[in-house]
Amino acid sequence: MVKKPTARRLAQLYAALLYNANLKGFVQGKLYTGNVKALCVPGLNCYSCPGAVAACPLGALQNALAAAGHRAGWYIFGILLLFGITLGRTICGWLCPMGLIQELLHRIPTPKIRKSRITRALSWLKYLVLAVFVIALPLIYGLRHNLPLPAFCKYICPAGTLEGAVALLSNPENGGMLAQLGLLFTRKYVILIALLLACVFCYRAFCRFLCPLGALYGLFNRFALVGVRVEESRCDHCGACVGHCPMDVARVGDHECISCGQCAGHCHRDAIALRCGRRAIKPSRKTGRILWGALIALLAAAILWFNFIDAPRNAETDSYSSDAPVGPQVGQQLEDFTCALLDGTEFHLADHRGQVVIINQWATYCTPCVGELPYFERLQEEHPEIVVLAFHHWLEAVPTAADYVAQKGWGDWQIRFAVDTPDENILRRIQGDNVMPRTVVLNPRGEVIYNEQRSVTYEMLRSLLEQANN
Amino acid sequence: MLLICAAERWERDRMTKSKVYLWIQGLLCAVLAAMLICAALGIYREGIALREAGDALAWIYTKEKIAERLAPIVPVFCGAALTALVGLILGVRDQRAERPVPDAAFLRDALATEGVPREKSYQRRCLFAGWGIFTACMIAILVYLLRPAHFPENDLEGMFSSLAGWLIPWAALGLSGLALFSQLREQSIKRELAAGKARMAEQRETKGGERRLLIVRTAVLALALGMILAGALNGGMRDVLIKAINLCTECVGLG
Known part of the structure; x- marks a missing residue:
């Protein structure tokens, strides 16, 4: 039963x-x-x-x-x-x-x-x-x-x-x-x-x-402090505790013991108990x-x-909804935004109409994000006519992201590094969230042709660029 | 007499039925797991073939493919769940697993034996040999870990494959050596227990030990609280928050 x-x-x-x-x-x-x-x-x-x-x-x-x-x-x-x-x-x-x-x-x-x-x-x-x-x-x-x-x-x-x-x-x-x-x-x-x-x-x-x-x-x-212990004065060393234990213990309370207390039920001298310090917890x-x-x-x-x-941090993001022609979905036109770049200049999306724009959301602690950034740089080097913006989400991360970029020796890279504003200016517009990495590709008319949370390879980026130019 | 025979037979039949049931249930679980693994591998192979054919953006896993592969697994899952439920309600269980597994080393330590020096020296040799092999294998792994060339920045998959290729055989060898010599040692301990005269070992716990334990606990507790405070001040707590509220897809195995 x-x-x-x-x-x-x-x-x-x-x-x-x-x-x-x-x-x-x-x-x-x-x-x-x-x-x-x-x-x-x-x-x-x-x-x-x-x-x-x-x-x-x-x-x-x-x-x-x-x-x-x-x-x-x-x-x-x-x-x-x-x-x-x-x-x-x-x-x-x-x-x-x-x-x-x-x-x-x-x-x-x-x-x-x-x-x-x-x-x-x-x-x-x-x-x-x-x-x-x-x-x-x-x-x-x-x-x-x-x-x-x-x-x-x-x-x-x-x-x-x-x-x-x-x-x-x-x-x-x-x-x-x-x-x-x-x-x-x-x-x-x-x-x-x-x-x-x-x-x-x-x-x-x-x-x-x-x-x-x-x-x-x-x-x-x-x-x-807390754990199953044997009262030595009562124990007659019959070995029933260790014999019945389903874990690989050599002694009650050793490094394998999970204090489940099953042994206490098999002890005929009542010598085993879950204890806090010397006191039995009963x-x-x-x-x-x-x-x-x-x-x-x-x-x-x-x-x-x-x-x-408790209101979630990204409630604003969740409630965000776009007007018909403007939006983050494939086929829609991405809403314009402005952001400060790590080199001190400013990035204005509307200034890049006529160019393919690739926006990547990354973070210093995200392995795939850091791992895929060199692919973006390679694409940018091979295609100087396109614009690649890699933005770090806001969480008082400005010095962290800037330090990280400097330490990695990415300061002289051609792709633009930015940090989002506290009100999630970029993240909100691409309908991103706390899931990383995310890449958005805009064609020269500013329309979204790709917006997905996933790691990308260099081959994928080449293929996306071809699609954007067509 | 007849009644006793009938009762014995009933009990024997019940045991056999339980055993058959347990094996069927075990088989069902294994088949279910194999089907789930094969489904994933099948989807992956199909998807990767599409990518290799030139479609770099092709999705490997799609809702349709998953539904198609899961469809034949559903009846097996329902069958396994239903039979498990029946078994749980009837209270069928592997009674052999509930029998105690006596630990010879525990008994030998509790009941100090006298004499049989040959066995004692053999046990010591087994102990050294087992742990010696294990330590040697761990050193081999350490040597691998200490070579920077094994950890390239841009090839994590290659790093993982070569690490697994090195780690698994050495770990298997080390653990096999440990298990083998532990087994030999246990056999010797059993021989010693059978041959030697046993007497109750002296109790090990002393009042001084209790006091030392209290000092260690208090010191570690104070250290822990100090570290937490230092972490809250140096921004370490915020690092934990940032990592926990954002989803790094690769870290949970999404890709």
């Missing part, structure tokens, strides 16, 4: 809902853009999930390491230390949405793979993933090439594929995003399906073998009810706040 959900399962569900309290994001297919997103959640929850109301600590860590040449990432290092020393891997067992998904998949009745020496050896793999994809690659590319490369997010993270990519793509509003899908998506999708299948047969396969966040928290597990029924009541009230308040009260 189906069992009643345990307190841990309820806590996992609660955490998943709280992390993704922006429910309207799923309906609209847009990200939450409020200031709360500067905070990090403890579990693995992609910040590009339409429901996410806070940042993913792993994504933030990779970006901080990639930007180590400009600014030390004290904030995220501090956050990870704080989570690690207070909760350790209790987060994996109680507060991680990916953990919940893996455990639910494992409940599908199939033959199961038991833990063994092989799974214990495989559990060291996550430390390698942490070292190579989360630390080494972002650092190497950040320091050497000034290129932001969150390698784990880009190449492996199943949470990003499931909560970010698949959740965004499944919304009809984001149909245009299909244009971007290629090798990267196919590869990450295959990884996602393989991992989900592995979780059906093997308990928490991703968490045990690959998750670098679990590896990081595992380093703190011995010192963490709230009375009354205290438990009060606690759950408060937590449910908090969740309801969060859902109310994120969905109805």
Whole structure:
């Protein structure tokens, strides 16, 4: 028979809902853009999930390491230390949405793979993933090439594929995003399906073998304030705790222990309990009810706040609508705008009628944006008659973008670099949003012939230029 | 007597039925995953063929192609979901997986054994060999990471392919070595447990240890709060916000 959900399962569900309290994001297919997103959640929850109301600590860590040449990432290092020393891997067992998904998949009745020496050896793999994809690659590319490369997010993270990519793509509003899908998506999708299948047969396969966040928290597990501990004076060392544990633990509370507390049920001496410091966490029924009541009230308040009260940053963009002949869609004429260029001059779109104009939206922290800019420069060099404007969105980014362009040695490039105005002068006109990169191509009559969110190649740009000239 | 026999037979049949059900459900899940992967690979291959034919702007994934490929998968998905639901309601589960997996090393450490020095020296050699192989493989990976030429600026795909080509064999070798020698060590520990006289090990936890733990926790907590404050002041918090509210399509695997 189906069992009643345990307190841990309820806590996992609660955490998943709280992390993704922006429910309207799923309906609209847009990200939450409020200031709360500067905070990090403890579990693995992609910040590009339409429901996410806070940042993913792993994504933030990779970006901080990639930007180590400009600014030390004290904030995220501090956050990870704080989570690690207070909760350790209790987060994996109680507060991680990916953990919940893996455990639910494992409940599908199939033959199961038991833990063994092989799974214990495989559990060291996550430390390698942490070292190579989360630390080494972002650092190497950040320091050497000034290129932001969150390698784990880009190449492996199943949470990003499931909560970010698949959740965004499944919304009809984001149909245009299909244009971007290629090798990267196919590869990450295959990884996602393989991992989900592995979780059906093997308990928490991703968490045990690959998750670098679990590896990081595992380093703190011995010192963490909260966790499952054994009372040595009561223990008779029968080994039932380790024998029944579905994780690859060698001791209760070691770096693999997620404090799920299953071992406590198998201990015939009642020596194991979830503890905060030395105290066992065993709230009375009354205290438990009060606690759950408060937590449910908090969740309801969060859902109310994120969905109805907190105004999104880009509300103006969303409500923007164009008049018939003027607009950002293909076939419409793009509305005129003026902006300041990084070299101090001014750019006026109307001045370039009769020329093909290419407008590219980029950002210093966006890998594909930075990666494709040399294609625009090459096209501009080969076709001096066209105009290429690469604009950085406004977020007090003027010095950052200018510094970045100077550091990369792009100061003498022929393409024009600009920063959008605080009221999103350019972004609003091209009906852009916070999804990057985006490229808009105008023919000599100022009509839009291409406006899509996707990375471009040099060949694509050549082909678009031909279309614009025809 | 007859009743007991009938009850035993019923129980045996139930076990066999459960096992058959579990295997069918497992197979259904594997087939579903294989179909989903094949659908994606099929769409990708078709789309890339169009691009190679000269249409640089052709979409690889389109709504129509996805719908066409997903159509045959829907019945398999429904079948798998339905049978899983039935199994969950009936409470069918792999009982073998619920049996404890005794850990010989844990028992050996808890019950300190006397004697069998030959086994102890063999275990030490296994431990060194396993971790030695693992460390050697990690050094090979480190050597690769330290060569700047392996990380060109403009060829991320090439970088990833060559990194995976280097990383996967070395990681597999290192982990296999670790698993193999752990297995050999465990067998030796089991022999030691069988042969040696066991006595209860002394308790390791002391009051001094508790105090040290408290000092470590307080120091790390203070350090963490200091770092968060420094990050909020140096703009690191704003960096997190900017990255979180904007969508970098490549970072989530869109492309």
